[in-house]
Amino acid sequence: MAFLILLMIGYFKTKSIFSPEVLVTGTWSLIIILYYILPHNLYSINGRFIECILLWVVFFYISSSVAYAITGSGKLVCEKSQSIYRYETVFAVLATVLIAVDCIRLAFTSDYFFLYLRSLNTGLDENIQSDVSPLWGYFRSAMIVVYLIELMELRAGNKRKVILFFILNLLTCFITMAKSQLFTVIFTSVVILHRKKKISVKQLLTVTAICFALFVVMQLLRSNDVTDFSVLEFLAIYILSGTVAFDHFEPLDMGTGSNVFRFFIALLNRLGLSNISANATILDYTTVGPDSITNVYTLLFPYFMDYGYVGIIVFSIVNGLLCGYFFKKSKNSEPALVLYSMLAFTIVFGFFGEILFANLSTFLQYAIYAYIPYYLKFKGVKR
Secondary structure, three states, X not given: OHHHHHHHHHHHHHOOOOOHHHHHHHHHHHHHHHHHXXXXXXXXXXXXXXXXXXXXXXXXXXXXXXXXXHOOOOOOOOOOOHHHHHHHHHHHHHHHHHHHHHHHHHHOOOOOHHHHHHHHHXXXXXXXXXXXXXXXXXXXXXXXXXXXXXXXXOOHHHHHHHHHHHHHHHHHHXXXXXXXXXXXXHHHHHXXXXXXXXXXXHHHHHXXXXXXXXHHHHHHHHOOOOOOOOHHHHXXXXXXXXXXXHHHOOOOOOOOOOOXXXXXXXXXXXXXXXXXXXXXXXXOOEEEEOOEXXXXXXXXXXXXXXXXXXXXXXXXXXXXXXXXXHHHHOXXXXXXXXXXXXXXXXXXXXXXXXXXXXXXXXXXXXXXXXXXXXXXXXXXXXX
């Protein structure tokens, strides 16, 4: 009930269903309601989850509101450099196509095409590796950014380009077999279209239904055995199991900061400045019901694992400040809108896992690709 009250206050204050306050309270209100109304055999949620989610929502809500209030919304004065943007687009398209062709070629050598694609992109099997240089992967990150930039400027003259870039992003989702990648493309598109007043509530509900259908289809493609597949059980496991897992996992001594600051540990190790290896991004499974297991623990897991309740408070504030800042800036800044659409995704899909710090390298790439066309100048290059 408290979350619903905060949701209404947040909506009347920001007049946006995609504001940080509305998203965080709406998401966790829905998760808790679904836990009690959906049929499932998951274990009960007890003190640890309830305490942590209360701390997370309250401090996130306050910090995002403060950031929104104190951040200026001055209009971006820099125009997009067409030359730099064109180079960025070319490299993004080339990287996407090269990686896709190579992954599909390799997958055809296996008896389990879709499972092989997933293994190829998770890196869990060292014997399954792409022949394309890893450097192209950094350029592929620009694909969703250039798509969102074109989407913001949607008009009759660039519709074909928007459709092409959307298809290329779907191609990336296909070859990675990652539901999170698919939802990132769809959700960020909806955020931007809503901000630009190009999508209605009815269309929003239609997109949600399509998104759910694609979610189910992708799970079926990734599974070898679909004879006992149940939509309701699928919903319970993927939407609710993280909250149960967070309540029932056995805390391990994994080292202070080893989960939250995995990116920096991996970077120091790669540069040869440390011999400490980063923790795996894919977590171990835990039992969440008599015959149910999962390896997702909500976004609370790394913060609580490393720093306990203090970590929940501190990083809810950090996340809230970032989201509040970019939400305010996104009103008059195209690159800020791109980044906020990404951050909004991390808020809504926090029931699945922590996304921002776990994928900090990717988010930094998004930020670079979003801002470079607007802020980088080369002598002699016309804007």
